[in-house]
Amino acid sequence: MSLLEVRDLQIEYSSARGPFNAVDGVSFSLERGEIFGLAGESGCGKSTTAYGIGRLLRGSARVVGGSIRFDGVELTGLSDAQFDTYRWARISIVLQSAMNNLNPVMKVKDQLTDAIFAHRKGVSRADALRQAAELMELVDLPKDRLERFPHELSGGMRQRVVIAMALALRPELIIMDEPTTALDVITQKGIIDKIIELKRTFGFSVLFITHDLPLMLEICDRVGVMYAGQMAEIATRERMLAGARHPYTQGLLRSFPSLTGPRVRLAGITGSTPDLVAPPQGCRFRDRCLHALPACGSVAPPVRSEEDGIVSCHLYAKEEMRHEAVAAGR
Numbered sequence: 001m002s003l004l005e006v007r008d009l010q011i012e013y014s015s016a017r018g019p020f021n022a023v024d025g026v027s028f029s030l031e032r033g034e035i036f037g038l039a040g041e042s043g044c045g046k047s048t049t050a051y052g053i054g055r056l057l058r059g060s061a062r063v064v065g066g067s068i069r070f071d072g073v074e075l076t077g078l079s080d081a082q083f084d085t086y087r088w089a090r091i092s093i094v095l096q097s098a099m100n101n102l103n104p105v106m107k108v109k110d111q112l113t114d115a116i117f118a119h120r121k122g123v124s125r126a127d128a129l130r131q132a133a134e135l136m137e138l139v140d141l142p143k144d145r146l147e148r149f150p151h152e153l154s155g156g157m158r159q160r161v162v163i164a165m166a167l168a169l170r171p172e173l174i175i176m177d178e179p180t181t182a183l184d185v186i187t188q189k190g191i192i193d194k195i196i197e198l199k200r201t202f203g204f205s206v207l208f209i210t211h212d213l214p215l216m217l218e219i220c221d222r223v224g225v226m227y228a229g230q231m232a233e234i235a236t237r238e239r240m241l242a243g244a245r246h247p248y249t250q251g252l253l254r255s256f257p258s259l260t261g262p263r264v265r266l267a268g269i270t271g272s273t274p275d276l277v278a279p280p281q282g283c284r285f286r287d288r289c290l291h292a293l294p295a296c297g298s299v300a301p302p303v304r305s306e307e308d309g310i311v312s313c314h315l316y317a318k319e320e321m322r323h324e325a326v327a328a329g330r
């Protein structure tokens with residue numbers, strides 16, 4: 001059984017122009033010990049998916065359909081109080097801005113021990129302090145930093161404190177939404193290496209969101225590529241490096257310089273993402289696609305599963321296309 005199974009997830013926001021699904025039928029699974037990346041242009045629904053799983057949706061946002069199973073339990077059916085037994089203890093979240101969300105008037109040691117006290121009833125103060133010191137060591141922070149306030153630490157150190165808090169209760173899943181984007185490249189590299197080392201030690205799974213596709217391909221076992229609220233493709237790292245299937249993924253990969261290959265001009269993708277309040281029929285990527293077929297304008301792309309991934313594109317589904325055409329009486 002997968003650690004996390006997301007099926008046909010639908011998340012709605014309301015807007016002045018009416019409601020829209022920022023996440024519209026997203027499915028993927030995450031295995032134990034796996035790092036799964038979520039990629040795609042700004043606004044494609046990556047954070048909304050992550051917040052939906054971690055129950056951090058705010059304001060008008062609502063899960064309106066689909067299923068989120070964690071270790072066999074349907075999370076969407078849990079009350080907030082029931083979900084609280086999962087938060088931090090089994091699923092924790094590190095956000096891009098998290099380092100700025102540390103309490104500015106609390107010393108690092110109090111923030112770490114608070115996280116431990118909140119979930120481990122009956123822990124003594126001395127025990128909690130010992131655990132806090134261990135956590136500091138895990139993320140390579142000197143113990144004397146426990147006595148500091150957040151503003152006395154660098155951005156990289158603050159983000160390490162946030163990662164330590166996320167690790168405090170040894171969760172099975174850590175969701176990381178742009179965990180290092182606000183940091184310089186050297187600090188970012190140190191933190192990413194640390195996350196991978198801790199993952200090897202503790203065996204947790206990571207749902208990893210970043211704009212940095214080369215970084216994603218370096219550290220993720222599999223990557224899901226979202227487009228306009230939907231999953232365009234899921235592929236293993238090897239598949240991605242050997243060549244993606246979906247024309248959108250191919251365009252995304254062309255938008256970044258190759259890590260190892262010869263220098264080429266960046267091609268990227270022209271045009272912009274569709275309006276989610278009134279999404280186009282058929283494939284949402286078709287107006288920007290270099291390979292669009294007539295069916296792409298009217299029939300939603302079928303999903304094709306292969307050993308090393310899943311692709312949702314008419315180019316890979318000739319039989320299914322004929323099926324649709326027959327069903328539509330053409």
Ligand SMILES: Nc1ncnc2c1ncn2[C@@H]1O[C@H](COP(=O)(O)OP(=O)(O)OP(=O)(O)O)[C@@H](O)[C@H]1O
Binds near residue numbers: 015045049061276
């Ligand atoms: N609180 C909100 N209220 C209404 N619409 C929202 C809200 N948050 C996000 N959206 C919209 O939902 C869509 C998905 O946003 P989301 O933040 O999930 O994208 P993302 O893939 O994480 O983008 P980025 O890479 O920029 O972080 C976008 O169209 C966005 O404008």
Ligand SMILES: [Mg+2]
Binds near residue numbers: 046047048177
């Ligand atoms: Mg985001």
